[in-house]
Amino acid sequence: MTLRNNRQAKFSWQKGLSLIELMISLLLGSVLTLGVVNLYSETKTNYFQDEQTYRMQEGARYALRMLSRELSMSGYPLGIIDTSVVTVNSVAGDCGVSGVDWALDPTVSLEHADKVTAAISATYSCITDTSILEMGSSGSDLLVVKRSADRETYNDGTLSANASLSDDKRYFRVASGGNDASIVLGSDIVPADILAGSGVDLWEYYSKIFVIMNYAIDADDGIPTLAVSNLGAAGMDFPDAYVEGVEKMNLEFGIDSDDDGVVDYFDPTPTAANIDDAIAVRIYLLMRSINPIGNYNNDKSYLLGSEAVAAKNDGFLRKVYSTTVKVRNRPGVG
Numbered sequence: 001m002t003l004r005n006n007r008q009a010k011f012s013w014q015k016g017l018s019l020i021e022l023m024i025s026l027l028l029g030s031v032l033t034l035g036v037v038n039l040y041s042e043t044k045t046n047y048f049q050d051e052q053t054y055r056m057q058e059g060a061r062y063a064l065r066m067l068s069r070e071l072s073m074s075g076y077p078l079g080i081i082d083t084s085v086v087t088v089n090s091v092a093g094d095c096g097v098s099g100v101d102w103a104l105d106p107t108v109s110l111e112h113a114d115k116v117t118a119a120i121s122a123t124y125s126c127i128t129d130t131s132i133l134e135m136g137s138s139g140s141d142l143l144v145v146k147r148s149a150d151r152e153t154y155n156d157g158t159l160s161a162n163a164s165l166s167d168d169k170r171y172f173r174v175a176s177g178g179n180d181a182s183i184v185l186g187s188d189i190v191p192a193d194i195l196a197g198s199g200v201d202l203w204e205y206y207s208k209i210f211v212i213m214n215y216a217i218d219a220d221d222g223i224p225t226l227a228v229s230n231l232g233a234a235g236m237d238f239p240d241a242y243v244e245g246v247e248k249m250n251l252e253f254g255i256d257s258d259d260d261g262v263v264d265y266f267d268p269t270p271t272a273a274n275i276d277d278a279i280a281v282r283i284y285l286l287m288r289s290i291n292p293i294g295n296y297n298n299d300k301s302y303l304l305g306s307e308a309v310a311a312k313n314d315g316f317l318r319k320v321y322s323t324t325v326k327v328r329n330r331p332g333v334g
């Protein structure tokens with residue numbers, strides 16, 4: 001009897017799981033597996049979102065730093081007593097206004113166009129319709145900065161440390177204690193100017209257009225980008241991509257209307273005369289992630305100073321970054 005009961009017990013132990021027990025086990029395993037998959041997917045999404053946010057922050061930091069430097073240096077006087085003494089030479093392809101070489105005119109060091117949605121053919125024809133990001137009817141600002149380098153390439157005919165002369169760049173040629181100045185191409189500089197004791201200083205000259213383009217590298221990549229057109233040997237070059245993810249730039253100029261050194265008001269659409277009275281600029285950048293985020297819908301609107309940007313209802317992250325910078329672009333001040 002004892003042997004029989006032992007055999008029955010052994011047989012019962014070898015039966016294994018019942019169907020119900022198996023189904024419960026599979027259900028629990030599926031739930032655990034689904035939880036692990038969801039956790040992995042959520043972690044991956046969060047990591048990707050953090051990466052895109054970090055890239056936006058880095059792009060905004062670099063763009064604001066670059067724009068701040070350019071604006072603060074606009075109209076840098078290069079040792080010239082009065083910019084009206086500068087001889088303005090003609091240049092081919094100067095975004096061509098007939099008879100007006102604006103890119104080589106240092107008397108107007110800062111220019112601005114508000115809400116550009118197409119090429120300004122009358123002035124900046126090197127900026128084409130297809131290169132400008134059109135955001136409905138709002139557009140994005142265009143900025144022109146003209147200035148010199150912050151140090152001489154040649155000082156009294158002597159080459160400065162770590163400097164070099166380029167045939168394809170343009171230079172302020174400054175002589176007679178700043179009373180005689182002209183803009184010359186590097187290839188046209190005469191040997192006598194670069195002999196020690198010549199009394200001639202040479203400062204590299206910059207003329208730049210900042211604009212928001214609707215692509216970075218390929219015309220179809222769809223990445224909004226802060227781009228810069230630089231003055232070359234033959235005129236203004238086609239814009240080069242500088243910072244990806246800049247979807248909109250809005251500038252507001254702090255106007256000192258009574259010349260007391262204090263901003264009286266900020267103007268997003270200043271006239272050329274008002275820009276001459278600007279002592280500060282507020283820079284607003286709307287940054288967009290390079291790639292969309294899965295299962296995310298951005299239904300937020302954004303405010304860039306006095307300008308509102310409506311919601312896009314897409315999968316891209318966005319954030320507004322801003323700073324205020326002092327400028328010194330009074331014409332004729334040395």
